[in-house]
Amino acid sequence: MRKTIVIRVLCAVVLLLGAAVAVTLAGNDFRMRERRLSVPVAGGRLDAVLTLPPHDPARGLVVMIHGDGPVEATHDGLYRPWFEAAADAGFATLSWSKPGVGGSTGDWLAQSMADRAAEAGAVLDQVRGQPDVPRGPVVLWGASQAGWVLPKIAAERADVTAVVAAGPAINWLRQGRYHLLAELDHDGADAAERERAIAVSDRTRQLLSEHAGYDAYRIGSGDPEPMSAARWGFVSRNYTADATADLRAMAGRRLPVLLLLGRHDRNVDTEETATTYRRILGDRVTVTRVDGMHSLARPVMEDSDAVGLATAVVWPRALLAPEVLGTYRDYLRALR
Template sequence: MRKTIVRVLVVLTVLAVGLGVVTVAGNDFRFTRREVTFGGPQGSLVGVLTEPRGGDARGLVVMVHGDGPVEATQGGLYSPWFEAAADAGFATLSWSKPGVGRSAGDWLDQSMADRAAEVDAALDWAHAQDDVPTGTVVLWAASQGGWVFPRVVADRDDVAGVVAVGTAVDWLRQGRFHLLAGLDDQGADDDERARAVAESDRVRDLLERGASYDEYATTTPEADRMTRDRWGFVLRNVHADATEGLRAMAPRGVPVHLMAGEHDRNVDIAETERVYRDLLGDHVTVSTFDAVHSLARPVVEDVDVVGAVTAVVRPRALLAPGVLDDYRSALASMGRRGW
C-alpha cells in the first residue's frame, strides 16, 4: 500500500513539474515590458510599453480596446499580440481604461469622442518621449474601438495604418445582429425569438427616448437589468455610427487591415467589410479566420475549461491559426509604408 502511494505521489509530482515547465515555456514571450503613466482627459492613465528584446523598434502600435473594464495587458491575453508586434519591429503602448487598476476616472462615463480624446492624449505623450519609437504609428482597434479609430485618424496626420479586429459599424445594428446570432446559436424556437426581439425593441425604444434609469429599471427584471452606470454608458453611445468618421478619414489614404472571425456572433463582419470598402476603397485589406469575435479558436469560447487551461498554459494557442502571422505581415507592410 505504501509503495502504491509513493508511486502515485511520484507520478503526480512529475506531472506537476512537467505542467510547470510547459506553462513557463508557453508564457515566455519575445518582448520587454515597462510600466508607463501619462495624462488622460480624466486623469492619470497607467499602462505598459512593450518593445522587441533587442530594443530597436521602428514604430509604435497603440491599442484601442473593446468594451468593458479592460486592463492594460488584458490579464496577459494581449501578450501574443505584443510579441507579434515586437517580431515585426514595433513597440506597443497599452493602458488600463479609466477606473481600471490604477488609472483614474471611469470608463463608463465616456462617449466614443471621449475615448478618441484619450487615444489622442496617448499619442501626444508618446511623441513627447525620446525613448518611444513613433516613426510609424499604427492603431490596433478591437470591437468597440471601431467607433474610436476613425475619429482619431480623421483628426491627425501621424497615423500610418490601422489594424481593426472585429469592429462594427452601427451600434444598434450590431446589437440586433448579436441578439439574433446568439438566439441561432442557442437553437431558440420562433416563440423564444419573438419574445427576445420584442424585449430588445422595448429597451431600444427607451434608449431612443433618452429614458431615465429609474424608468428602465422599473420595467426590467433584475436578472436582465443593466447597472445604472452601464445604462448611462449605453444611453451616451447608442447612436454610435462609424460611417461619418470613416468618410472623414478617407482622404488621408490610411490603410486599414480588417481581421475578422468567420464565427463572429457579436459583429456582422460582412457589413463591416462592405462599408469599409465602400468608404475607404483600395485602402482596405481583409483577412478572415476560423475564429470567433476575439479571433480565438471557436473551441476556446465554446468550452470554458479549454479556454481557461489554454490561457494559463499556452496563451498563443488561444488565437486561431494564422492570426498572429497575419498581424505581423500587416504591421510589416505598414512599417514599409511609413510616414
C-alpha cells in the same frame, strides 16, 4: 509493496506537475521587453504598459484601443501574444488600462466614443518623446467597440499611418440586433423565446430614443437581466454610434487598413463591416477572414470555458485562430 506503489504514484504526480509548470513557463515567456508607465491625462492618470522588441530599438509604435468592458492594459495577459507579434515586426506597443480599471483614475462608463478618441490622442501626445517610445510610424490597433473610435483618431491625426481593426461593427443598434438574433439561433431558442427577447430589445430601443432615465428603463423595458445604472448611462450616450461618417473622413488620408474578421462572429455582422469598409476605403483595405469567433479566438476556446481558461493560463498564444498573429506580424513588417 503498498509503500512502493505510493512512492511511484507520488513521483509520477511530481513529474507531471513539474512538466505542467515547465510548459506554463514556456508558454508565457514572450519575446519582448515590457515596462509600466503612468500617463498624466486631464483629471488624473492612466496606468499603461509599453512593450518593445527584445534587443533592437523599435521602428514604430502600435497604439491599442480596447473593445467594450473594464479592460486592463494587458487584458489580463491576453494581449501579450499581440505585443509579441508586434515586437517580432520591430514595433513597440502602447496599451493602457481603461479609466477606473487597475491603477487608472476615472470611469470608462462615463465616456462617449468621442471621449475615447480624445483620450487616445492625449495619451499619444504625452508619451511621444519619452525614452524607448519610437518616433516612427504609428499604427492604431482596435477590437470590437474600438471600431467607433479608430476612424475618429485616424481622421484627425497626421502621425497615424495605418489601422488594424479586429471585428469592428458599423452601427451600434444594428450590431446589437444582429448579436441578439445570432445568440438566439446559437442557443436554439424557440419561437416564444425569440418573440420575448425581441420585444424587450424593441422596448429598450424605444426608451433610448425617448432619452428615458434609468428608473423608466427598469420599469418599462421588461428586461429580465437589466443593465446597471452606469451601464444604462453608457449605452444612452453611445447607442447612436455609427462609423460611416468617420470612415468617410478617414478615407481622405488613404491609410492602409487591415480588417481581421472571424468567420464565426456572433457579435458583429462581418459582411456589413467588410462591405462598408471596402465601399468607403477602397483598395486600401485588406480583409482577412480567420477561423475564429468575434475575439478571433478558436471556436473551442469560447465554446468550452474549461478549455479556454486552461489555454489562457498555459499557452495564451494558442487561444487565437492559427493565422491571426502571423497575419498581424507580416502586415506590420510590410509597413514603411
